[in-house]
Amino acid sequence: MAASVGACDLVNICILPPPSGYRLCRVAYGLGALLSCPKDWSERHDGWIQVEEQRVCSACNCGPPQGGFCEVQAKVYADNACGSERGGLILPSSEGPKCVDLPIGTALASQTAEVLFSETGTCEPGGGEVIGAPYTGMPVTYCCVPELAPPP
Structure with missing residues (x-):
């Protein structure tokens, strides 16, 4: 009924x-x-x-840096007090490795590096995708x- x-x-x-x-x-x-x-x-x-929430997010990550640039001045010294300079050079990040030729037998005891210029780059964010489903x-x-x- x-x-x-x-x-x-x-x-x-x-x-x-x-x-x-x-x-x-x-x-x-x-x-x-x-x-x-x-x-x-x-x-x-x-x-x-x-x-029940059972979803998780994948790990966040960052792609390769793009657009950043820096320039460093590196020096090497014969003593521990950075007083007796034996060589130096400016290293821009846009160029590959560089070398300074020193006379054979030159003793090196200390080194310095000074950032002369720095421009922050960016990277493409990735990850953070939802994995799984709610129960x-x-x-x-x-x-x-x-x-x-x-x-x-």
Whole structure:
């Protein structure tokens, strides 16, 4: 026997309208949640009994640097106090390795490097993609009676 909202008589089962702000709904779990809602209970809301976040993000990374530049002045010394310079050169980052020719047998005891100019580069960000999916437990469906118009 079906239940209806509204007027009661000797044949029908009567359900009183819900209080203001509430809805009258039927609930179905598991396989029952896959069925269609009854005709008079046409407002459908689907969800799950349990939901757990199981997604993660891949590691973030940075591509090769682009557009940066620096220039360093390097010097080598014969003593530990950086007082007796034996050679030096300026190394721009835009050029490959450089060498300074020193006389054979030159003793080197210390070195310095000074940044003369620096311009920050950029890199293309990567990674951070979503991996996995949320876990959703047993499905649940609420079939509700559309909001009833108040009596005149």
